[in-house]
Amino acid sequence: MRPPLLSVEGLTLDFKTRHGRVKALEDVSFSVGKGEILGIVGESGSGKSVLSYAVMGLLDAAADIRSGTMTYGGIDLLGSGVDSLRGREISMIFQSPRTALNPIKKVGHQIEDVLVRHGPVPRREARARAIEALAHVRIPDPERRYHAYPFELSGGMCQRVMIAMALACSPGLLIADEPTTGLDVTTQAIVMDLIRALVDESDMGAIVITHDLSLAGEYCDRVMVMHAGHVVETAPTGRLFSDLRHPYTKRLFAATPKSAESLEDLAAIPGNLPDLRGELFPCRFRDRCPNHKSDCDVGPLPLLDVGAAHSVRCHHPEEAAHAA
Amino acid sequence: MTVDAAPPASRWRRALKDVRHALFENKVTLFAGVLFLLFVVIGIIGPYVAPYDPLMTDATASLVPPSAAHPFGTDALGRDILSRVLVATGLDLGMAAGAVALAFFVGTMLGSLAGMIGGYVDLAIERLMDTIMAFPLFVLAMGIVAALGNNVTNIVLATAIINLPFYARFARAEVNVRRELAFVEAARTGGNGRWRTLFVHIVPNILPTMMVQASLNLGWAILNAAGLSFIGLGVRPPTPEWGIMVSEGASYIFSGEWWTFVFPGAALVTAVFCFNLIGDGLRDLADPKGRT
Amino acid sequence: MLLEAERISKLYPVRHGRRGSRLHAVDGISLAIGEGESVGLVGESGCGKSTLARLVARLTTPTGGRLAFAGTDIGAIPEHRFARSPERAAIQIVFQDPNESLNPAFTVLAAVMDPIRRLLPATSAARAEELAFEALDDVGLPRALAHRYPHQLSGGQKARVGIARAIVVRPKLLILDEPTSALDVSVQSVILKLLGDLKDRLGMSYLFVSHDLNVVRLICDRIVVMYLGKVVESGPADAVFRNPQHPYTKALIAAIPDPARRGEKIQRLEGTASSPIDPDPNACRFAGRCPVEVPLCTRKMPELLPAGEAHLAACHLIVTPGIAS
Amino acid sequence: MKTLLVIGRRIVSALPSIVGVVIVTFLLARALPGDPAAYYAGSSATPESIADIRSRLGLDKPLVFQFVDYVEKIAEGDLGTSLSSGQPVLNDLATRLPASMELTTAALIFALAIGLPLGLLAAVKQGSLADHLCRIIVTVGAAFPTFFVALVLVFIFYYKLDWAPQPLGRLDEIYFSAPDPVTGFYLVDTLIAGDLEAFRGALSQIVLPAISLGLFALAPIARITRASMLAALSSDFCRTARAMGLSKPRILIGYALRNAMLPIVNVLGMVFSFLLGANVLVEQVFAWPGIGAYAVNAVIASDYAAVQGFVLVMAILYVLLNLAVDLVATAIDPRVRYDG
Amino acid sequence: AGLAPASAQPPKDVLVEVGEHGPNSLDPMTPAASEYSQMVAWQIYDRLVTHGFKTLPDGKMIYDYENIQPELATSWEISDDKKTLIFHLREDATFHDGTPVTAEDVKWSFDRAIAAGGFPAIQMAAGSFTDPDQFSVVDKYTFKITLPEPNKLALPDLAVPVPNIVNKTLALKHATTDDPWALEWTRDHDAGGGPFEVTSWKAGDQIVFDRFDDWKSGDKPALKKVVYRQIASPGTRRALLEKGDVDISIGLPPKDYAELAEGGKVNVVGTLMQNETFHVDMNVTMAPFDNKLVREAVAYALPYDAIMSQALYHRAEPLYGADPEVPYAPKWPVASPYNTDLDKAKALLKEAGLEKGFKTDLYYDMSQATVQEPMALLIQEQLKKIGIEVTLNKVPGSDWFAKMGSKSMPMDINYFYGWLDYPEYFFFWTYDGKNNSVFNTSNYVNPELDDLIAKARFESDKTKYDAIISKMNEIVMTDVPRAPVAHLFSDVAMQKNVKGYRYWFHTHVDYRYISKE
């Protein structure tokens, strides 16, 4: 295996608020390698976005990183190093691409801004490069689209522009936070195809955040499942789907309509995410977990290695599936 | 599905909690709130606690500087400024509150009707508001007071009229936004007619934001009345009123009788200041993140 | 038939652009929903699903066509009178965004009681409260939450209140406009199960709007696929899902992410839908994006033709029922 | 082309309110106390002479006819003759408008120069000293009656400290001669004429009134700048800009501020027309020969031709101002350009 | 490091005067021309004659109404029957545009004053000039006036700023059929030949006079330029003067004059106005003031001393508290016999059957509010003590004439002064019941008084005349349609270096005689 591009170790992060500390992330570790797409899945509020912001150094002032390390190609991201990497080496795209683009600036110019800021590209050449970038993300008729404002483009187009911007300086890592939420399924497929293709072409690493397990399943090489600020399970995609080990992952899968044949097959995850303020049990899934045993409440949760790069954070993982 | 342990708070209790929170979270708002209460109390008991008859002239004590007998000094006719400031409080607050209440009520009505009905009603109301706005507002107020005569009612009326467009437009915009919202459509499927939808489902929701506007406007209304007084279109003498006292005092600015305009001016400024702070506080309450 | 819409349309006048332009949000759609039947309505964003739902819910007046509910021509009842008509109680709607669909100034109980007081005026206050509580029970919402305000509820709870409010007057037809798309998967599954359960228990008909074919498939007996204001395919849920006829439906199904298809190269639908403003009446609405387009497609609007048992599709390339090109 | 369309549409849509203004002013002017006929007849009037003058002025006709006369006159560009200045109202306004415009513009520039950076700073450094300062200025600045500020400034800076020149209007014409009118703005015209001394003179005259007036405008400007900057900074596209690693100043100015400009420009338009109204009080104190002081005198003197003319001009100005705001908005925001 | 320009004081030969009001026309003939048009006319037009001066015992210089002096006319002859006046004009005089002044111009100007109607015509009538036929051109430099009857006001009436000599040739160039007297044009343009010409005028703002160096009708003025500026705020006007930024400040509140006079930094010249009273009118046609007892009661109730000190700051002389035993002097104004005496007032009210008091309205002119408002307040408070509840009404300046003319004010504060210093002239304007003058705000009608006024006008016998005047005084003081309060000062505040200020009947500053040291 190639050395990881991004590696995060033991990241623990709180938000200081009026109503106490929100323990948004605890002991999060993962890595992303070149040419690899890591999918991060989890319910809303599980800390996916916070994690990506932490990597980008875009956390707001209320955030307090308690411990952990983050390195990108050997550079410490917790220092000021990330400032020079942002947009050049690590780029990020967001959901609702229409609002994520500056509404009063031509999309071409927005790409140019990034190029001029990071690349040794003089203003003169920027335009040509921007059009190139648009073409790169398969935007038809890029010369004309260069002059378009975001509101003149469809959601899918906007997302491609965002990707073009993010990739303008050929970064090593692309983080996509729910890049297709709010887009039609048909458009979603196109955007995801594109990300997959770009990663394959350029050897860049990517993180795709989604709450759709199936989506992660189709496009990612590895999937990391998060629950309430914890990473509960990480595995290569193929393996994960054939061998769901964490009770949460299993329930999440069962709750996805895709996997159900009929309404009866659909199973809900009981309960809600715990309130991240105040005291928490070592296992944050405890109250929702059917397998909960008393030993779950003592000591730190182990990160069980269940083989083949598959790890589960649970005392009592589900039985391994037979006949894989 | 878990049920939160917290007991269900009643609406009023919640509102009270919010207000308490706003007051104590932000010391400035607390200060403004106390000040506001003080003003209201003075407005009510002012005439009873004033050391002198605010209208009583005294030929032997004209333009006496602040002293133990006259803490705020006396004016040219020997009237006690402290008493006049105290007694004026009620009138000034009353006029401002009256004007704002009137503008608030009529403006909200017109605006929500325009927003709800649309079409020609909307057009007519909008044009009316445009017309008012196209006037230099202070001059319109001047004109109304000059034409109808300068008494309290007309000053209140004039101030209300120039305030009207703000409420009407605000209400219209808010109703327009909400008219499309799902809960309004839900109310309609729940059998609510147009008026009930408007007044039971929409208007209560825009009131809080409108209240913020109103509290900010109170200050403006006071300033406006003072401006009218300054150009001689205020309430009739000898009624004590801050604006008139300031503008009368202003003529002594170069002869050194500073107390004649400083004290009423201070009362005026403090009151407006207090309303602005409260408005800001309320705004924080209505929209904790977007304080402006 | 409980509900019958015949060539119903909703054209919006366009403010900007050429005078007299019309936006064809719903363009001559015929739709029938039987008693106890649930119909799923799918299609991409902006194709007119919500408009059709609102038409059927009589929240907006059709600009053309006939809309009959249990034999009554409800399309002809003026809007302000419809609020008092008996059909009002029989057709209820649940909205997509649970945050927006509850009045922030009303408690749960007040929100649920409001339709009773309006639509069943004969009900006494005590009875109304009882009914409201029963509705809360129906949707599995603890009675303890009855005095809460929306902002004190979670998304799933709000969604339940929205459903309770709609079913409290025991409608015959419940319209659900993307009731779960704003919810998390975990909550979505709960709500879907609840809806399935309610349908059986209360014998309601559903018009279930969604852009997620997977969701519709689980709840509905029949699926209607819309594209740019037109129905392009309709049929039994299973048949449409397993054996789609229209190229758009096919693309839609193919676009559903599936871990099993990892790495496969799939033909995608490029481009976006053309403008709904004054569309060419003599061309297939899908023309331009259609992977199997033929010259005829831009000259003639395809009719909905049988493509299997109770299965209709509007495509020139479907020649014989059941055989797709 | 688009711009022309915007202008055209705006003007057409403003016509009803102008008509409204004309009607309301007409009625208001008739309602003002005082009898122009008696005024014209003067101190030695007899009932007959008053009646004679009344019929000569057309004041004995039914109101509707008077209104028709009035509108006809307006259409000919005749706003009547002012009683108190004895001049055609149009002349009066034409000579006085530039003075008011110059003062208002100066006040606005002053308010912008302070309010904009302050609001920016407050938004960028939320909760900082600048933020608190902004809040204080916003609330305190809006709490002072303009005339009071004006008086106090004169008292302190002219009477006590002798830093400011006498509050005698636009230019001390005893020492300086007024520049040839090109723009009507002394500060500009003196520069055009190359008369630096006169420029200095005009500048020193405008400082205090502009500050008194500007203080009034400071609050709304700082307030809206802060609010719209906060909104812009927390917007998705600013997050994107940060994620793309754009430089801080670029994000602040090129992204956040440019987007925040739209509400700011809207407020500026409102503030400007507000200032034109507030002029009324400040001009009074500083003997500024503008239309504000003119209007006060006209209203108090029931000089109804002057009142009508003033209001009409202001209404037209208001419309033009809104037009300008619209045009700026169009320039800033392409969406406006397309939606119209 | 101030913002003020380096030089603060105006130069020696430039005078800067500030006041609240200003002209709305350069020609008093214009309809609705304001009082300040007369001030302008005084400076830019010549009249045939003018007055000489006398020095009062306190050293103040005032015009001498008995002393008529040449201006444009070098000499004149009055026929024995006093019905023909022949004037010999200065032959070297020219108008500002260089046109020589001839008798033609004079005739045209006089005709014009009569034709203008309104105030000019009435003022002309005071001198018995009512018909253009009375004026004739004898030769180029000789001008003749014939009078229908002898009138001692005729000659003085030629010295008022109404029969101004206008440049006929110039004006006629701008005459139209609608406006044969070119009133439109002279409103905005200088058509005079006086010692100053208007070089710039911004209505409502300022007017600038430049010396007319070819002026022949008198000594060359010391000032080369005069700037008269309108400043609305009296505080500013005071400050400007105190700072030395202006030379003369007029129209200040009495309090400021009192303080400035006290302070001694500047000169305050307060000359008792001629033929003037400041008074409270009671409308004799409106109940309850139709009852003489009520009027008397009010006259006894007015807080005279308080008004003198708190409204007028003693910038006036009291016109009350005269010894009722002493007969009235044959002059005007004279003090009334009333004094503040509430008991007497109450008794009078009781006698009138109004011991419970009544409600009434007191009106005053908004433009005079500085003085009249405090006065009104004092009156209001005082009258409350005898049960009279007074509502105060501030009338906007423009409405004041209409209000006066309508004679609908039950009570008002007012003042009047006569240009021509004859008591009967004052009485004619303010007490005469026949001529329905607007200034007769009390609506007073007394045929006996009317007769006396008419008689006094043509009475040449001094003793008889004095008797008539004393009688007239007695009538108005006993009938009290108006309660005199004070005889006001005409106050002017100026820098110490400003010399040559002289009081004129029109109360305006005459720039001809002003110089700066």
Ligand SMILES: Nc1ncnc2c1ncn2[C@@H]1O[C@H](COP(=O)(O)OP(=O)(O)OP(=O)(O)O)[C@@H](O)[C@H]1O
């Ligand atoms: N600025 C903040 N201050 C306090 N708490 C925060 C802040 N930002 C995020 N959180 C908390 O951190 C937790 C994780 O939030 P995050 O946005 O990462 O969730 P997510 O997994 O991205 O959810 P979604 O799918 O809704 O985007 C949540 O409980 C949220 O309330």
Ligand SMILES: Nc1ncnc2c1ncn2[C@@H]1O[C@H](COP(=O)(O)OP(=O)(O)OP(=O)(O)O)[C@@H](O)[C@H]1O
């Ligand atoms: N009130 C309206 N006025 C004008 N056009 C409208 C109106 N409502 C909807 N439309 C237009 O009608 C078309 C159909 O809208 P509709 O909301 O029915 O789509 P939808 O299928 O529900 O989309 P989504 O999946 O985004 O909810 C859209 O082009 C929309 O812009």
Ligand SMILES: [Mg+2]
């Ligand atoms: Mg997120």
Ligand SMILES: [Mg+2]
């Ligand atoms: Mg929809």
